[in-house]
Amino acid sequence: xxxxxxxxxxxxxxxxxxxAVFVVSLTIALAGFYLGMPPAPTDANAVGATLVxxxxxxxxxxxxxxxxxxxxxxxxxxxxxxxxxRSLYVWTSSLLLIVVIAGWQLVPGRLYDHRGWSAVPHWTAxxxxxxxxxxxxxxxxxxxxxxxxxxLGKSISERFKVVGPYRLVRHPIYLGWMLMVFAxxxxxxxxxxxxxxxxxxxIVAIPFEERSLVEAFGDEYVEYQRRVRWRVLPGVW
Numbered sequence: 001x002x003x004x005x006x007x008x009x010x011x012x013x014x015x016x017x018x019x020a021v022f023v024v025s026l027t028i029a030l031a032g033f034y035l036g037m038p039p040a041p042t043d044a045n046a047v048g049a050t051l052v053x054x055x056x057x058x059x060x061x062x063x064x065x066x067x068x069x070x071x072x073x074x075x076x077x078x079x080x081x082x083x084x085x086r087s088l089y090v091w092t093s094s095l096l097l098i099v100v101i102a103g104w105q106l107v108p109g110r111l112y113d114h115r116g117w118s119a120v121p122h123w124t125a126x127x128x129x130x131x132x133x134x135x136x137x138x139x140x141x142x143x144x145x146x147x148x149x150x151x152l153g154k155s156i157s158e159r160f161k162v163v164g165p166y167r168l169v170r171h172p173i174y175l176g177w178m179l180m181v182f183a184x185x186x187x188x189x190x191x192x193x194x195x196x197x198x199x200x201x202x203i204v205a206i207p208f209e210e211r212s213l214v215e216a217f218g219d220e221y222v223e224y225q226r227r228v229r230w231r232v233l234p235g236v237w
Contacts, residue, residue, distance in 0.1 A: 015087040018094070019148045025094035032101045033181060037190045040106030046189070049105035053193050056103050060096040061201040065208060086147030107189040119185035129179025136165050136172040160217045162224060169230045174202045178232070206231055
């Protein structure tokens with residue numbers, strides 16, 4: 001793909017700052033998940049808190065899903081320079097994720113709290129998820145994912161690459177996320193709701209995402225679906 005028109009200094013500042021906000025929002029989400037979210041008071045309203053959390057994440061998920069569609073992207077680029085389209089998407093998603101974490105309600109109770117040696121398998125799975133996410137992001141180009149490469153007027157890859165964890169499952173970033181959020185050794189109900197709601201969203205989004213990938217890569221992606229059978233969980237789904 002040829003390089004996009006070279007943006008000016010203001011546009012470059014926007015895309016670099018958007019990339020920084022992208023990283024910060026993910027850091028806040030994971031740090032809040034691991035270090036925050038203490039058990040709620042025992043008299044807290046579990047049903048009410050869960051409903052608020054589902055609403056918050058649904059607002060984030062709706063934007064994430066709608067603006068990933070090709071038709072929405074085409075409408076957006078009618079009003080926004082093409083080199084800023086991805087950055088605008090990243091900006092909005094990142095800010096919405098921060099709002100979700102800031103507004104997340106505490107749900108009373110705890111499923112389990114494993115410490116000492118019993119926590120080692122948990123942290124091993126968390127680290128495996130972190131590695132999967134980092135490696136898969138490297139394959140698809142983190143700068144492109146954050147909208148920085150497009151925002152600098154650089155060519156973006158249109159080649160579908162099947163390397164590393166993409167040989168294991170078709171969505172290794174999603175698998176990495178689920179390992180990171182479900183494998184923690186101290187699982188409060190607040191954490192569990194966050195893990196479950198975010199993972200359900202990813203599962204629901206996969207068929208729509210794969211439809212877009214088939215549109216983008218055609219028979220190449222259909223053949224990949226045939227060769228790599230499992231979407232997220234090897235041997236299961």
